[in-house]
Structure formats: C-alpha cells, structure tokens
Amino acid sequence: MLTTNQIAAIEFLSVRRAQDRLRHLRELGVVFAFRESYLRGGTSQTRYALGYLGARLIAAQRAERPPAPKAYTESLERLALWPKLEHQLGVNDFFCTLAAHRNPARLREAGRDGEVDGLTQWWSERRCTEFFWKYLGGGRETRLRPDGYGCWEEDGRTVRFFLEHDTGTESLTKVTGKLADYAAFPTDAFGVLLFSVHSTRREIALRTALRRALGGSEPGFVIATAARDDSTFGHADGPAGPIWGLWTPQGGDTVPRRYRLAELPQRGPSVEHSASNTDQPFNEAALDPNDREMSRRIDTPQPEPADPAGYVDDDDDLGDVTLYDDADDDVYRAPTAPARPDVHRPRRTRWAA
Structure with a gap:
C-alpha cells in the first residue's frame, strides 16, 4: 500500500x-x-x-x-x-524517497532516461524473511526479519543494506534484541544494518543501548543510525544524504560525523544488472534466490569483517578501511548448471510484493 x-x-x-x-x-x-x-x-x-x-x-x-x-x-x-499499517507506510516512505531519485518521468524530462544509479533493489519484510534464513542444525534456524532490504548505487559505489524502521513504540531492549538474529546470520556478507529512528533523542538512546547490549564487543557487521527529524532526514536527498552515523563500541552516544548512504561500507555481492533478475520494479540488482553463490554466502561461515572504527575518527577519507572485496568470486554470475539440492534447506518460494 x-x-x-x-x-x-x-x-x-x-x-x-x-x-x-x-x-x-x-x-x-x-x-x-x-x-x-x-x-x-x-x-x-x-x-x-x-x-x-x-x-x-x-x-x-x-x-x-x-x-x-x-x-x-x-x-x-x-x-x-x-x-502495522502506519509502520509499513513509514517503511515504504523510506524506500519511495530513495526510489524518487530514479523517477522515470523526471529522468526523461532531464534527458537522463535509462540511468540506473539509485535504488536498484527493494525487498519487503516478507520477501526478506523467505530469503534470509539459515539452518543451524538440530531443528533450529535463524531467520532475519528486517523491515526491508535494499541496494543503493551512486557514483560507482554500491551499498546493500537491511533496514530497521523504528517508531518508538518498542522498548530499546526489544530493538537491540534483534541483533542476536543478525549476529547468527552472515549479515556482513549481504549488507550493512541501518536503524532509522523517529528523533535525535531516540537515536542517542539507541546508540547507548547498542553499547550496553553488545558489551563493548564488535557485532560482526556494520551498523549505522539516523533520525527522521529535521536535523537529519530534513536533508534534500533524504535517506540518501549525509545523515548516517556509523556505530562502533568505542564511539560515544553522539555522532561526530554523518555520511551519505553511498559512503557507508560496501558489503554484499556485486550483482550485474539484469531485467530478467525479477519482474518487480527497482530490482535490477536483486539477488537470485536460486543461485548457488547466494546459498554459499548464507551457509558458509564468513570471515570476521574489517573493523569500521576508522570511519568515525577519520574526517578526511574513508579509504583507510577495507570496504569491498572486488575479487572475481564476489561477482554475481548466472549459474550454468542447476543448483545442487540441499537436504537441510526447503525450497524457497517466490513472492511478489
């Protein structure tokens, strides 16, 4: 809706x-x-x-x-x-604000028809729940339930992200309790985790709660926060603008520097644009659930991610931290043979929002 x-x-x-x-x-x-x-x-x-x-x-x-x-x-x-309709409309507003950068009518009017920079993947919560899950053995599994998953491309950079849209109705204990699922899943192999909260005061409280919940340890994936009041989301570019504050265990409750969405650490696979990837709009760079490389990223233990702490302290450049692995084996290619069946993982079904 x-x-x-x-x-x-x-x-x-x-x-x-x-x-x-x-x-x-x-x-x-x-x-x-x-x-x-x-x-x-x-x-x-x-x-x-x-x-x-x-x-x-x-x-x-x-x-x-x-x-x-x-x-x-x-x-x-x-x-x-x-x-949950109001909450869902808030999530949709986040993605629509990003999708507006690729409004085809405005691109045609500006003579930029055919550009693909901007939002190139937009998955709903239900679609995420079907794809982002991992069998742990013994009848146990972990399943991510973000409010959405997206891919933002700008000036040659690609940032994939999970979105948690917070309205303040849940306790911070419940909000930070979601970190356990993200930690149990190879989250860093697919994107960064974004917390969008309703006010600057809530953002400060969330960053304090994150430090308390994680006890000063690294979560194993990148976390960034932003508030939707005028001080951050009031930027002309909305959530694509310089509103995101990277969180680290060593950082304080306030945000010393804000980054554009495209400046956040690049995580996840590099997927070649293809109209055949999906029949949904804003999904040229969507992940293929049936690709063996995607299953490998989910099922194979991932190495510890690079420490993103340098992003908070370095006000000149983001280049001192390894952001993205451009090795050939990280480039998505359509499988040339049928995917090997996995006895532990029931077949995923496709769902269209």
Missing part, C-alpha cells in the same frame, strides 16, 4: 498528475483506495493498493491463476485495518 505522495514521488512529475491518473484507475477498479479519519478532525492522505481488476491483470500478465474475488476483497479490508 502506498500513499498519493509516495506514488507521485516515484512515477509522476507532480502530485496533481498522480491524483488524476489514480482517480481514473480507481474508477476502473484497478486500484483500491481509502482514507483514514482522525479523531480530532481531518483525514489522512489517500492510500492505494492493487484492486481486484488490477490483481487479475497482473495474474494474466504472469500467466498465473487470478485470486478469488471474495478472498481478495477480504484481504483488502484486513489491509485497511492492519495494526
């Missing part, structure tokens, strides 16, 4: 054009729309999801069985009343 402003940011030149197009699609039944009324008066922005006719069109395009009308209608009703 996306709001009017989110859809306008990633597809249209103006909100008015988006409203006109969405109104026509709503009249045709292609999209489902509603507003939330507030207790003190007023309503929210219009929220849009794929309507039943739209779902049938997508199913026909993919040669899939269309959903049952009654069941699909009930799913839309549940979505409108979903307790």
